[in-house]
Amino acid sequence: MKKEFSLSNEKVMINFTSKYCNSHVQLLESYGFRRVFNAYFRKIKKKKSNIYKYLIQDAQTDSEELDVFIVHLFKLLSVLNLNEIINLNTKYSSLIDRKSNFIDFIEDFYGFWRKLERYTVIHNNKINEGLEKTSFVEANNDFSMLILSLYRKIEENVVGYKPKVYRQLPAGGNAGLIVNNVNWPLPTGYELLKHVPFIDAIILDLPYISYPKKNTRDGIFDECFENPLKNCTISTDHWFCYPAKVGTLLAFIYVHRDFMAHAITLCNLFEMAKEKEYRDIKPDIVFVFGAKDSFSKVKTVFYDDIENNIMLGYISYGDEIDYFGYVKKMALTLHNLIMIKRGSLPIHGAMVHIIMNNGNSANVVIMGDSGAGKSECLEAFRSLSEDYISDMTIVFDDMGYLTLDEGSKPLAFGTEIGAFVRLDDLDAGYAFKEIDRSIFMNPDKINARLVMPVASYKDIIKGYPIDLFLYANNYEEVKDGLEEINFFTNSKDAIDVCKRGARMAKGTTTELGLVTSYFANPFGPVQKQELVDVLIDSYFEEFFKTGVKVGQIRTSLGVVGQEKDGPKKAAKKLFDLIIK
Secondary structure, three states: OOOOEEEEOOEEEEEOOOOOOOOHHHHHHOHHHHHHHHHHHHHHHHHOOHHHHHHHHHOOOOOOOHHHHHHHHHHHHOOOOHHHHHHOOOOOHHHHHOHHHHHHHHHHHHHHHHHOEEEEEEEOOOOOOOOOHHHHHHHHHHHHHHHHHHHHHHHHHHHOOOOOOOOOOOOOOOEEEEEEOOOOOOOOOOHHHOOOOEEEEEEEOOOEEEOOOOOOEOOOOEEOOOOHHHHEEOOHHHEEEEEEEEOOEEEEEEEEHHHHHHHHHHHHOOEEOOHHHHOOOOOOEEEEEEEEEOOOOOOEEEEEEOOOOEEEEEEEOOHHHOOHHHHHHHHHHHHHHHHHHOOOEEEEEEEEEEEEOOOOEEEEEEEOOOOOOHHHHHHHHHHHOOOOEEEEEEEEOOEEEEEOOOOOOOEEEEOOOEEEEEHHHOOOOHHHHOOOOOEEEOOOOOOOEEEEEOOOHHHHOOOEEOOEEEEEEOOOOOOOOOOOEEEOOOHHHHHHHHHHOEEEOOOOEOOOOEEEOHHHOOOOHHHHHHHHHHHHHHHHHHHHHHOOEEEEEEOOOOOOOOOOHHHHHHHHHHHHHHHO
């Protein structure tokens, strides 16, 4: 990012390396302040609001532009009170004479600023008149306080007294980025990514709340057989790369600035790679999210670049893909495709390593597609049995993979350090307990989500032998002889249920009703069914050979009226199995 300030698609990018304001005057005279005011003015003009009519009628700008007029007035109000300015009989008197209207304008303008997504950026490897890395955290705090103090000072000088209640709302950046220019051995066909800066560190002002335009994901990702980067354009000044460790694989995830909230959210989901782990190193995965091309429809495709040994994901620009599920699931799809080629079996589900107070332990995998109740069941298990659990380690919350361990039970590994959870299905108070470290998305809508860290990277890549492997059945109610948990007696029956992948759709995608998906995993296995069929047979045979208990757990999450009690009852049954 070269500009000191940019405002696009209601996202603000402030480049501290190019310009850093440390006084009210510098802030008011900055290019960024005028850009924000003019964007605000265009909005109220379009609405023809009362504040717009008031400004047009009473601001005596003469030949002066309105933004310059407001800047000069705010500079006066940062040192003088309302009556002092009126007594000076300046051209500003007619505007501030109507005190109530002027206060409404200040509040509305400030509210407009706070509703924008705001990001501060510093280039760690550049020296300019701006700021360097050493004081970036302090600078973010100081910048927020600078804006807050200017707002308070102006309002105090208008109303004539100090407020009795001070609310320390975050007024600066919602998130701060330290970025580096990083070289890696780009193969032919990837040259347009060369100068995109890498995110080196992220500072979050929590709780972080974003409002993406979509709240569900649609369809699966298709394979293409030509590098999709050939047909797109990338302006490096508008892009950032998040270097992620997806399981044990290195992924470079490139995100357009208009979807910056998704790039930020990645830090709660995937471990960020250290610079020494990616500088001058070719990644396993390259994923480009939000590229502009000449095609009329949004593309969500992957390309197996065999020649360069890179799995490439590509999602083109559009409002249709403004949902974090597209970023997360494409990254996991690319991971799974690589692991399938290596002979590992991807599992869409959740896994925990549990140690009870009585010394019993179990490594439990619950497999199921989106909304099946796997995460909700494990969270219910945690809350029900806090007095009995010595330790509970999450290995994966959504996607993991299995490897064979000759002579022993298959091992399970995770891919993510975080959880991407439906807010609707959590216990009412749970989200508030986690508010200080969570990233929220559209909390006011159906399928509202939060992303929070739940596991350490060392735990997800450790490898745990599986004791219980359960399919999450969310559509059958526990009655008429059906129990919360039942076990299969042979691998054929187990494979039939798991391959069918039936679930009652919960609105996490555009699907509705009882649906099926191959092996409950549309993120890799469904695209490579022939290869995965062979893997499933060998792994399930190994389950029964090595004593892994394979069954179903009926979460009832898709049964009307059982959304909360169903996972709790299933968790109670699971608890009884482990404690014995």
